[in-house]
Amino acid sequence: MIDSDLSSIAAIDILEEPASRRVRRGLSDTVTLTRRDLMVWFRNPAFLFFTIIQPVMFVLLFRYVFGGAIPVKVRGGYVSFLMPGIIAQSAAFASFGTAISLARQLQKGVIDRFRAMPMARSAVLLGRLVADTVRLAATVLVILAVGYAVGFRFQNGFIPALWMVILGVAFGVTICTVSAFVGLAIKDEESVGSFGLVWLFPLTFVSAAFVPVQSMPGWLQAFANNQPVTTVIDEMRALALGGPLTLHSWQSAVWLAGIAVVFVPLAVRAYRRAA
Numbered sequence: 001m002i003d004s005d006l007s008s009i010a011a012i013d014i015l016e017e018p019a020s021r022r023v024r025r026g027l028s029d030t031v032t033l034t035r036r037d038l039m040v041w042f043r044n045p046a047f048l049f050f051t052i053i054q055p056v057m058f059v060l061l062f063r064y065v066f067g068g069a070i071p072v073k074v075r076g077g078y079v080s081f082l083m084p085g086i087i088a089q090s091a092a093f094a095s096f097g098t099a100i101s102l103a104r105q106l107q108k109g110v111i112d113r114f115r116a117m118p119m120a121r122s123a124v125l126l127g128r129l130v131a132d133t134v135r136l137a138a139t140v141l142v143i144l145a146v147g148y149a150v151g152f153r154f155q156n157g158f159i160p161a162l163w164m165v166i167l168g169v170a171f172g173v174t175i176c177t178v179s180a181f182v183g184l185a186i187k188d189e190e191s192v193g194s195f196g197l198v199w200l201f202p203l204t205f206v207s208a209a210f211v212p213v214q215s216m217p218g219w220l221q222a223f224a225n226n227q228p229v230t231t232v233i234d235e236m237r238a239l240a241l242g243g244p245l246t247l248h249s250w251q252s253a254v255w256l257a258g259i260a261v262v263f264v265p266l267a268v269r270a271y272r273r274a275a
Contacts, residue, residue, distance in 0.1 A: 008144060010199060012129070025119075026123055026126075029120045029123035029127070031127075032123070033126075033131075034128075037127060037131035038131050041135060051135070052138075055088070055093075055146075056143070058086055058090070059086050059150065064150075069210055070210070072212060074089045074241055076152065076153060076155065077153070079150055079151045080240070081212075082210065083143070083152045084164065084168075084236035086143055086209070087144075087236065088168060090139055090140070090172075091136055092172065092175045093200065094132070094135065094176075095132075095172065095179035095196075096196045096200075102184050103188060104189050106183075106184065113174050113258045121139050121271070124205070124271065129174075129177070133169060136169045140169060156241060158243040161240060163239050168236060170256060171232045171256065172241040174259050174260055177259065177263040180198070180267040181266045184270035185266075185270045193213060203227060203228075203229050206220060206227075207229040208234055228255035232256070
């Protein structure tokens with residue numbers, strides 16, 4: 001009852017504020033919660049270690065275990081083909097942390113406390129997404145460092161390479177909006193983790209991430225060629241190695257914008273209904 005009264009008072013105060021002040025306060029709250037989420041990450045060495053070691057293991061496994069058995073026709077060989085796929089897969093898998101963290105906060109009552117505080121409600125989700133952006137950028141840079149150690153090289157210049165990194169991070173943040181909705185809607189930490197495997201594994205493995213789509217059966221190619229992971233990876237590969245950019249660039253933009261347009265409102269709605 002007290003939390004409900006405080007929430008109502010805070011809502012009244014927010015409505016009475018000028019728009020410019022609400023924006024400044026919302027940005028300040030977002031920065032505060034971003035810092036909080038990053039501190040949780042940095043103070044948990046096990047989570048930090050496994051967030052980074054998993055994509056490193058994928059790079060080494062696919063480079064040295066499967067690389068010799070998968071023929072590709074790109075400059076630099078299989079490692080050049082592999083790295084954009086590893087970045088996209090790692091960015092997608094990193095979204096598990098968003099869903100699990102939000103579900104855990106719901107179970108422990110942290111979200112209820114946030115809702116009762118005189119703070120911008122948007123700051124909870126925005127702060128989480130900004131922190132995830134920083135985390136994803138760090139992960140991508142680690143992956144690229146390992147890739148360079150095992151033979152990967154950008155073939156298309158600095159600016160396209162930078163755009164490839166930005167696209168990889170943008171893809172991960174977009175998937176985080178889906179995970180935010182899943183975590184807030186399902187609410188149970190264990191169920192969220194299991195559900196993430198169900199929908200992310202088919203999307204990442206039945207794509208152009210690790211093998212050419214042409215090597216798949218015809219009926220599977222139809223799915224692999226027309227899903228967002230393949231489109232984004234093809235664009236990242238073209239940015240890294242050279243190739244046609246126009247087709248995949250607008251397709252990637254449409255996919256990412258479409259996912260965000262659908263799942264950002266769904267995540268906001270699930271947060272408002274969370275209890």
